[in-house]
Amino acid sequence: MTIDLNSTTFGKREERLGSVVGYVGTIKDLASQSRCGSLKDRGRCFSQSSSCDAGCVLGYISHIRDIAIINHAPSGCTAGASSVLTNQTQLASKRGLPYNTVILGTDMNESDTIFGATGTLHDTILETYRRYKPEAIFVTTSCVSGIIGEDVDSVIAETGEELPIPVVPIHCEGFKSKVWATGFDAADHAILSRIVVPPRKKGNFVNFKNFNESARDDIVEMFRALGVDVFMIYSNTTLEELSHVSEALATIAICGTLASYLGNGLEQRYGVPYIKTINPLGVTGFETWFRDIGRVIGKEAEVEAYIERERALYLPKLEEVKKRLRGLRVVLGMGSSFAFQVARVIQELDMEVAYIASWHYDSRYDDGNPPPHVQYLAEHAPRDFDVSVADQQNFEILNILNRYKPDLYLARHPGTTVWAVKQGVPAIFMADEYMSFGYKRTLSFAYTILDRITNRSFEKNLSSRIRLPYTDWWYRQESASLYEEAR
Amino acid sequence: MNKFVDRPRFSCALGGALFTLRALTRAIPIIHASAGCGYNLYTAGNAGAGYLGGGYCGGTGWSSSNVVEREVVFGGSDRLSEQIRSTLELIDGDLFVVVTGCMVEMIGDDIGSVLDEFANEDVPVIAVSTPSFKGNSCDGYDMLLGGLFSDYVRRDAEKRTDTVNLLGLVPGQDAFYKGNLTEIRRLLERLGLRVNTFFGEGETLENLKNASEASLNIVLSDVYGVGAAGVFEKTHGTPYISLPLPVGAVQTSQFLREAADALNLPRDAVERVIKDEEARYYDYLERIADIYNDVDLQRYAVVVGDLNYAPAVSRFVADELGWLPRLAVVTDDLDEGEIRRVEKRFTGWESDVSPLVRFDTDTSSVRRYLQEAWRPGNNERYYDSLSPLFLIGSVFERDLAASLGVPLLTVSFPVTNRIVLNQSYAGYKGGLGLTSDLLSTLIAGR
Known part of the structure; x- marks a missing residue:
């Protein structure tokens, strides 16, 4: 599907990528339905809080340094700003960089819901510029601004003319998409359409789209071995730097969910190749990915040399630790890409994937092809196993954990592993997207798992003394029993 | 704007x-x-x-x-x-x-x-x-409690003269709500009262359901919980009084006297409790006299917080630690009447000290008020600086504290840099806790 950069809005994932938030089946069925494009979404008659586009946007776009984000919303939608900014400030200070991004809200009240608040928004934009002198102002929309039909684009066009910096709308009303990862696309759309400029010349660098850049030093060194630089986005970037991503040799990513829009958008608009293989988690993932990069940027020999060196260093140790992990049964609950990529690593480490719960699932990416990691897993899994798309629904996860009784639960996204632990299942919150990146981190991931299952006292004590909210009735049902029929 | x-x-x-x-x-x-x-x-x-x-x-x-x-x-x-x-x-x-x-x-x-x-x-x-x-969120607390008081609390309860409800501490907004409620309940129970706080240790929905037995609602705030107390009075006929959140011995003894008066409790019984509590309190507080004087722990203070904490903490450091609070910024969005009620809490202190008080929701304004509260230096030969200074606020004051090079203790939302369990800043116990937290920050390098 072609990405349209002339509009301020863009298609949500359900429409663009055939994304679903309710599915139950097996890995082989999911892979085949993705290929045929036959996947149908299923709703639920019970649901629990998850996330929204707007929350996703605030958390992601605020990685950029020295911008202002104005959330055109009632106060509660901006309440998470403190946690978000704490995180980003720490990421910047780790690198010794200044970080002056601010998140503000227009605090829409009752009369705004009737009379509108474009006046407030206008004043807030000007005042924000006066106080903070940011490099750009991004205005994010909300359920309330969406329902009253605020003409945010016009206010922004107006104030944009008064100010010497870009003022950019990001349309991310919370009720709009069932898939909160649409927020990544909203942020990317704003960057691609308003910040990125045509290339001046070809650069000697690759764009690397990620979250928190914890493996930065190793990655820089890795690409230095290929004789190219790496530009990691958006964490700790400046707008000026971001504006030149069109000059990259290629775009690569830690996560297909995260990068589909920007990667394919840059490829379509500026011809920057986007690497679409399985991602660099685990050994197979890393080698497949790195070789593809080498092929695209013409550095095959350097890539092979690097792989040979690293293999010699880490594979013997990896073989050792695998013996101690063999046979452990694992349930995974993660986003549409990580869930299947980490599952691949689990199998590489000789553990058994008991179940995958993917938060949402994109049946295809913006290039029109089904996600390669699901195809890979379906072809290479020792046996077919159960999969659901569980929309971060806690009641389903606890039901699944109760039924499959794994040795370990792995999840990304805060607030999910806590419930496994309360139910007595050891869990690892894989907040760091590089937790099993490449050889070295795959090895440390294996050690982390060993550590985790070596002392189970915390969850054992806690789970035997607290009560969980679910009825016995629920634990007797199938996890997908509250799904509606496919529409 | x-x-x-x-x-x-x-x-x-x-x-x-x-x-x-x-x-x-x-x-x-x-x-x-x-x-x-x-x-x-x-x-x-x-x-x-x-x-x-x-x-x-x-x-x-x-x-x-x-x-x-x-x-x-x-x-x-x-x-x-x-x-x-x-x-x-x-x-x-x-x-x-x-x-x-x-x-x-x-x-x-x-x-x-x-x-x-x-x-x-x-x-x-x-x-x-x-x-x-x-x-x-504080309005949400009032809306929610108002709804529960009208639609859940029993309508047919007999009033009991020995029963009171505590309102005014917003769970979560007050990170220390549970420790605070538990301490205030403990003290009121020492006066022979039955106390519902709804959110305290060991309480259940029964406490809420039977709350209409209470003959008085004590709102530990000038604003939070006042709306809900009004709904309660209308629905169940129980009047309310609004008293400030008491932090430390001076405020807590005053609180107990005022609460006892409102309930017509015999004064001598109340004084006995106060005397006993203060004896225990000063037995601990006496410990810091040595270090306080040996290394001079008197400080100027700037307090940034919500309308419950800003006055209570400012007064505590002034009246009990002998500090000099120079600026207090109350971070709620209030109407004129509410501002006047909260302003009063900054007057009539035993220490006779009074900070500059400002009402502002914007974090970035604090620095500006600081310049108003203390004239900046102008290259004079001698300049009396606002130093040593202690900042008490939220994590949003971290940047300000860092730029001024002064310590910060977070007590007001958001408190993202602390794990809060059963700590309390209210009551006698809370005064000791706050003293310990403030002074520990100062001697952390020892």
């Missing part, structure tokens, strides 16, 4: 209602809103409240109708009905409370008629309107 949220110190009405329900044992919220509301508010509230956690069914465990575009266009009543029905089947609770977000209020769902379907359930299902655009 007045409306401009710069680093928000409050969440919304829905957030306040959710964290109030999170603090109420076996009360189950059913959120009728977009998918993100519950989880976003949990993330903000959890961290801001010193990691309160989701509790029994919070965070990703909160039941939520997760309305999408379809409901926004066609109405969300059917979806809500379905969600309530399934919640009753899945979640084990004793009280179910529908709380609403902005979007369903704006699309005009008729929640009352949905609730009629559940009038005959074994457990009560009630609804409270809590749209974000109607107020902040």
Whole structure:
């Protein structure tokens, strides 16, 4: 599907990528339905809080340094700003960089819901510029601004003319998409359409789209071995730097969910190749990915040399630790890409994937092809196993954990592993997207798992003394029993 | 301009209602809103409240109708009905409370008629309107309690002269609410009273259900809980008094005397309790006399906090530690009447010290008021600087503290840099705790 950069809005994932938030089946069925494009979404008659586009946007776009984000919303939608900014400030200070991004809200009240608040928004934009002198102002929309039909684009066009910096709308009303990862696309759309400029010349660098850049030093060194630089986005970037991503040799990513829009958008608009293989988690993932990069940027020999060196260093140790992990049964609950990529690593480490719960699932990416990691897993899994798309629904996860009784639960996204632990299942919150990146981190991931299952006292004590909210009735049902029929 | 949220110190009405329900044992919220509301508010509230956690069914465990575009266009009543029905089947609770977000209020769902379907359930299902655009988390606390007082608390209770309810500390917004309530309850119980705080240690929904037995509601705030106390008075005939949150011996003894007077308790019994409590208190406080004088721990202070904490903490450091609070910034968005009530709390202190008091929701304003409170130096040969200074506020004051090179203790939302468990800043126990936290910060390098 072609990405349209002339509009301020863009298609949500359900429409663009055939994304679903309710599915139950097996890995082989999911892979085949993705290929045929036959996947149908299923709703639920019970649901629990998850996330929204707007929350996703605030958390992601605020990685950029020295911008202002104005959330055109009632106060509660901006309440998470403190946690978000704490995180980003720490990421910047780790690198010794200044970080002056601010998140503000227009605090829409009752009369705004009737009379509108474009006046407030206008004043807030000007005042924000006066106080903070940011490099750009991004205005994010909300359920309330969406329902009253605020003409945010016009206010922004107006104030944009008064100010010497870009003022950019990001349309991310919370009720709009069932898939909160649409927020990544909203942020990317704003960057691609308003910040990125045509290339001046070809650069000697690759764009690397990620979250928190914890493996930065190793990655820089890795690409230095290929004789190219790496530009990691958006964490700790400046707008000026971001504006030149069109000059990259290629775009690569830690996560297909995260990068589909920007990667394919840059490829379509500026011809920057986007690497679409399985991602660099685990050994197979890393080698497949790195070789593809080498092929695209013409550095095959350097890539092979690097792989040979690293293999010699880490594979013997990896073989050792695998013996101690063999046979452990694992349930995974993660986003549409990580869930299947980490599952691949689990199998590489000789553990058994008991179940995958993917938060949402994109049946295809913006290039029109089904996600390669699901195809890979379906072809290479020792046996077919159960999969659901569980929309971060806690009641389903606890039901699944109760039924499959794994040795370990792995999840990304805060607030999910806590419930496994309360139910007595050891869990690892894989907040760091590089937790099993490449050889070295795959090895440390294996050690982390060993550590985790070596002392189970915390969850054992806690789970035997607290009560969980679910009825016995629920634990007797199938996890997908509250799904509606496919529409 | 007045409306401009710069680093928000409050969440919304829905957030306040959710964290109030999170603090109420076996009360189950059913959120009728977009998918993100519950989880976003949990993330903000959890961290801001010193990691309160989701509790029994919070965070990703909160039941939520997760309305999408379809409901926004066609109405969300059917979806809500379905969600309530399934919640009753899945979640084990004793009280179910529908709380609403902005979007369903704006699309005009008729929640009352949905609730009629559940009038005959074994457990009560009630609804409270809590749209974000109607107020902040403290307003949400009032809305939620107001709803519970009208629709859940018994109407036929006999009044008991020895029973009081405590209001005014907003769970989550006050990271120390549970420790604070437990301490104030302990003290009132020493006066021979039965005390419902609803959210304290060991309390259940029975405390709430029978709250109408109380002959007095004590609101530990000039604003928070006052609306709910008004609803209570109208519904159950129980009057209320509004007293400030007492921190330390001076304020707590005054609080006990005022509460006892309002209840017509015999004065000598109250004095006996105060005497005993103060003896225990000063036995501990005496310990710091040595270090306080040996290394000179007197400080100037700047206090930034909500209307409960800003006056109480400023007065505590002035009246008890002998510090010099020069500026207090109250971070609530208040009307004129409320401002006057809170301003009064900065007067009549034993120390006769009084800081410059400013009311402002914007974090970035604090630095400006500081210049107003203390004339900046102008290259004079001798300049009396505002030093040594201690900043007491929230994590939002971290940048200011760092740029001034002064220590910071966080007591007011958001408190993301501390794990708060049973600590209290209220009462005698709280005064000792605050002293310990403040002075430990100063000697951390020793």
